[in-house]
Amino acid sequence: AQxxxxxxxxxxxxxxxxxxxxxxxxxxxxxxxFWYVQYPNQGLQLLLKYTSAATLVxxxxxxxxxxxxxxxxxxxxxxxxxxxxxxxxFCAVSDAVNDMRFGAGTRLTVKP
Amino acid sequence: xxxxxxxxxxxxxxxxxxxxxxCDPISEHNRLYWYRQTLGQGPEFLTYFQNEAQLEKSRLLxxxxxxxxxxxxxxxxxxxxxxxxDSAMYLCASSLEGGxxxxxxxxxxxxxxxxx
Numbered sequence: 096a097q098x099x100x101x102x103x104x105x106x107x108x109x110x111x112x113x114x115x116x117x118x119x120x121x122x123x124x125x126x127x128x129f130w131y132v133q134y135p136n137q138g139l140q141l142l143l144k145y146t147s148a149a150t151l152v153x154x155x156x157x158x159x160x161x162x163x164x165x166x167x168x169x170x171x172x173x174x175x176x177x178x179x180x181x182x183x184x185f186c187a188v189s190d191a192v193n194d195m196r197f198g199a200g201t202r203l204t205v206k207p
Numbered sequence: 208x209x210x211x212x213x214x215x216x217x218x219x220x221x222x223x224x225x226x227x228x229x230c231d232p233i234s235e236h237n238r239l240y241w242y243r244q245t246l247g248q249g250p251e252f253l254t255y256f257q258n259e260a261q262l263e264k265s266r267l268l269x270x271x272x273x274x275x276x277x278x279x280x281x282x283x284x285x286x287x288x289x290x291x292x293d294s295a296m297y298l299c300a301s302s303l304e305g306g307x308x309x310x311x312x313x314x315x316x317x318x319x320x321x322x323x
Contacts, residue, residue: 138298
């Protein structure tokens with residue numbers, strides 16, 4: 096069975112600072128990995144996904160994530176935070192069949 | 208808007224009552240998923256349909272929960288004899304077959320249930 100662990104339930108950065116949200120996964124098969132974002136009172140939106148192509152994946156709104164098999168990690172980064180990035184971010188893993196498992200989420204706060 | 212639609216958005220009920228949530232997926236999507244999300248947690252898988260067939264159910268889905276997708280289009284999730292522990296956000300998502308493989312799950316805004 097696969098699972099993900101998101102390190103840090105709450106991350107706070109200043110506007111313009113680097114955003115780093117951590118995700119480690121566990122999977123018995125080559126995983127498919129995803130980051131979703133949830134803005135207040137909205138549904139989850141796909142930010143980016145890793146599906147065994149390039150290990151560095153670029154997503155929407157300037158976010159990117161790097162798949163590191165040796166570290167079983169898929170951390171999400173953005174060079175410069177914007178106020179509009181404040182949201183809840185979820186890492187998810189799939190076994191490429193039908194089962195997508197989500198982490199507990201990281202709430203990102205951006206200070207002016 | 209052709210996104211995933213869920214109704215009602217909010218439901219407050221007394222313990223022991225039955226509630227039903229509806230999900231209208233994106234029209235061409237043949238897969239439909241139900242997830243539950245509690246405060247401070249990520250979405251937890253409940254069940255999914257391919258067309259009208261319910262192909263998988265989580266252990267989380269007790270016998271008080273039932274989901275249907277009678278014509279392979281919209282779906283309903285019914286909770287009978289609600290308990291306070293059922294209070295959560297119920298999320299619906301849809302995809303084309305193989306959607307999980309590519310991460311293309313499209314989520315609705317959720318139905319928030321509060322059981323008093």
